[in-house]
Amino acid sequence: MIARELAEWATGEISAPAPVRAAAARHLLDGLGTALAAVRTGAATPALTVARGLGGPAESTILGTAERLGASAAALANGTLVHALDFDDTHAGGLVHATAVVLPAALAVGEERGASGAAVLTAAVAGYETACRVAAAAPHGFHARGLHATMVAGVFSSAVVAARLMGLDAARTADALGIAGSQAGGLLAFLGTGASTKQLHPGFASQAGIIAARLAAAGATGPETVFDGPHGVYDALAAGTTDPGSITAGLGQRWETTAIGIKPWPACQLSHATMAAVLDAMERHGFTSDQVAAVHAVVHPDSASVVCDTGRDLTRPASAYAAKFSLPWCVGAVLADGRVGVDTFAEESLARPEIAALAARVTWDVATAPGVVAADAPGDVTITLTDGRRVTGHVDRSPGGGSAPLTDAALVTKFETNVGRPAPELVRAVTELDSAPDLTDLIRGCAAAVAAHTEHGD
Structure with missing residues (x-):
C-alpha cells in the first residue's frame, strides 16, 4: 500500500542531500516572510481570533507574537498567515502551495516537542515531498473537481510532519495518513464570490494533519488504501488521469523539494x-x-x-x-x-x-x-x-522556479520587504536552522521583527 510505503520512508533515515535541505530552508524563510507580512497587515485576523479562542496548553507560538497556544490551534493560525496574501511558494507539478502546509506543522510540533533545528528541517523535507507528490499525482485533477489541491494534499503532508516529530512508527504514521484523508477538501467556491476561505485552507490542513497524527498516536486507525483505493482520495476527489504510484516512485532519489518555485508577486x-x-x-x-x-x-x-x-x-x-x-x-x-x-x-x-x-x-x-x-x-x-x-x-516559464529560480539575494529582499525592515538575525536563524539546538531563536526573531516594525511605525 502506498500509504504504508510513504510512512516507512517518512519515519526512516531520510538522507536528503545538502541542496535539498538548503532548498527547504529557503522555502521556510519565504513562508515566514509571507506570514509576517500578513501579521503586519492584519490579513488573517479572523483566523488568529479563533485560534486564540481555541487556546489550549502553551505548546506553540503564533508567528510574529509571543502568544502560545495548543499546537493544532497555532497551526491553524500560522497556516492561514503564510497563505493569507497569496504570496507563498508554488510547486508547479502539483499546483500546490507547499510551505503553507509544511511550515505550520513543522514549527508547531517542533516547538511543542523541543525538537532540534535539524529534526525540524528533516520533517519539513518529508512534508515537502509528501505535499508535492500527492498533488502532482493528479495534475490539475483536484482543481478540475472544484477543490484546492493545497488543502487536499496538505492534510497528508502535515500528518507526515507531525508524525515524524512525534516519533510515531511507520504503522501509526500510515494510520495518520489514512485519518487525514477523511479531512481532505477545500472548495474553490471563493473564486466567484470574493470570500476569504482560500486563505483558511492551509490552516485547516495544518490543524487537521496534527490532529490526525495525535489520533493515530492515541490508537485510532485509518485506511491504508487512502491513496490506492477503492474509495481513496483520488477516486473521490480527483478528475482525469491520476498516478498514485508516483507518490512513492523515486523517494529518496528524486527530490520535489528543489522543484518548488518562489513567487515574485502576490497573485495566482x-x-x-x-x-x-x-x-x-x-x-x-x-x-x-x-x-x-x-x-x-x-x-x-x-x-x-x-x-x-x-x-x-x-x-x-x-x-x-x-x-x-x-x-x-x-x-x-x-x-x-x-x-x-x-x-x-x-x-x-x-x-x-x-x-x-x-x-x-x-x-x-x-x-x-x-x-x-x-x-x-x-x-x-x-x-x-x-x-x-x-x-x-x-x-519560457514564470519567474521564481525551474529554469528561472529566485536568487538568494532576491529572496532576502522579498523577505525583508514582507517583514517591513531588515532582519539579518532572523534570516540567519532560518538559514542556519540545521545547526540550531531548537526553534527558540527563530520564534523569538519573528516576534522581534514585528515588534521592531511596529515600534518604528514603518
Missing part, C-alpha cells in the same frame, strides 16, 4: 507567466501604459479556467482575492505600475479606473503546451500600441 501563480511576458515587452520596447491599445495573451487551458473565468467580472474584481485570480486585472496592474506588490491589492488600488480600463483591453487564446503543466507553461503576449505598432513579450 497561473497569471505569472503572462505578467512576466508583459514586463519583458515593456522592458524591450520601452512603451508606457497610455500607449497600450490592446493586449493578447496565449494561456494554458488549465490556467484559463482559473484566472480567465468570464463568469465573473475580471476587470472590476470584487475583492483582493478576486483581483489576484484575474489575469486581465493583474496584467493591467503590471502595465499601469511596472510592478506588482502587496499594496497593489489594497482596497484603494482595486478601485483604480486606469487598471480596470487596461484590463478591459486584455484578450486571450487558449493553447496547450504539450507535456507542460499550467504553472510551468511559457508566457506569450502581443501588445498593440496606439500608433499601430505590435510588439511581443515572451518568457
Whole structure:
C-alpha cells in the first residue's frame, strides 16, 4: 500500500542531500516572510481570533507574537498567515502551495516537542515531498473537481510532519495518513464570490494533519488504501488521469523539494507567466501604459479556467482575492505600475479606473503546451500600441522556479520587504536552522521583527 510505503520512508533515515535541505530552508524563510507580512497587515485576523479562542496548553507560538497556544490551534493560525496574501511558494507539478502546509506543522510540533533545528528541517523535507507528490499525482485533477489541491494534499503532508516529530512508527504514521484523508477538501467556491476561505485552507490542513497524527498516536486507525483505493482520495476527489504510484516512485532519489518555485508577486501563480511576458515587452520596447491599445495573451487551458473565468467580472474584481485570480486585472496592474506588490491589492488600488480600463483591453487564446503543466507553461503576449505598432513579450516559464529560480539575494529582499525592515538575525536563524539546538531563536526573531516594525511605525 502506498500509504504504508510513504510512512516507512517518512519515519526512516531520510538522507536528503545538502541542496535539498538548503532548498527547504529557503522555502521556510519565504513562508515566514509571507506570514509576517500578513501579521503586519492584519490579513488573517479572523483566523488568529479563533485560534486564540481555541487556546489550549502553551505548546506553540503564533508567528510574529509571543502568544502560545495548543499546537493544532497555532497551526491553524500560522497556516492561514503564510497563505493569507497569496504570496507563498508554488510547486508547479502539483499546483500546490507547499510551505503553507509544511511550515505550520513543522514549527508547531517542533516547538511543542523541543525538537532540534535539524529534526525540524528533516520533517519539513518529508512534508515537502509528501505535499508535492500527492498533488502532482493528479495534475490539475483536484482543481478540475472544484477543490484546492493545497488543502487536499496538505492534510497528508502535515500528518507526515507531525508524525515524524512525534516519533510515531511507520504503522501509526500510515494510520495518520489514512485519518487525514477523511479531512481532505477545500472548495474553490471563493473564486466567484470574493470570500476569504482560500486563505483558511492551509490552516485547516495544518490543524487537521496534527490532529490526525495525535489520533493515530492515541490508537485510532485509518485506511491504508487512502491513496490506492477503492474509495481513496483520488477516486473521490480527483478528475482525469491520476498516478498514485508516483507518490512513492523515486523517494529518496528524486527530490520535489528543489522543484518548488518562489513567487515574485502576490497573485495566482497561473497569471505569472503572462505578467512576466508583459514586463519583458515593456522592458524591450520601452512603451508606457497610455500607449497600450490592446493586449493578447496565449494561456494554458488549465490556467484559463482559473484566472480567465468570464463568469465573473475580471476587470472590476470584487475583492483582493478576486483581483489576484484575474489575469486581465493583474496584467493591467503590471502595465499601469511596472510592478506588482502587496499594496497593489489594497482596497484603494482595486478601485483604480486606469487598471480596470487596461484590463478591459486584455484578450486571450487558449493553447496547450504539450507535456507542460499550467504553472510551468511559457508566457506569450502581443501588445498593440496606439500608433499601430505590435510588439511581443515572451518568457519560457514564470519567474521564481525551474529554469528561472529566485536568487538568494532576491529572496532576502522579498523577505525583508514582507517583514517591513531588515532582519539579518532572523534570516540567519532560518538559514542556519540545521545547526540550531531548537526553534527558540527563530520564534523569538519573528516576534522581534514585528515588534521592531511596529515600534518604528514603518
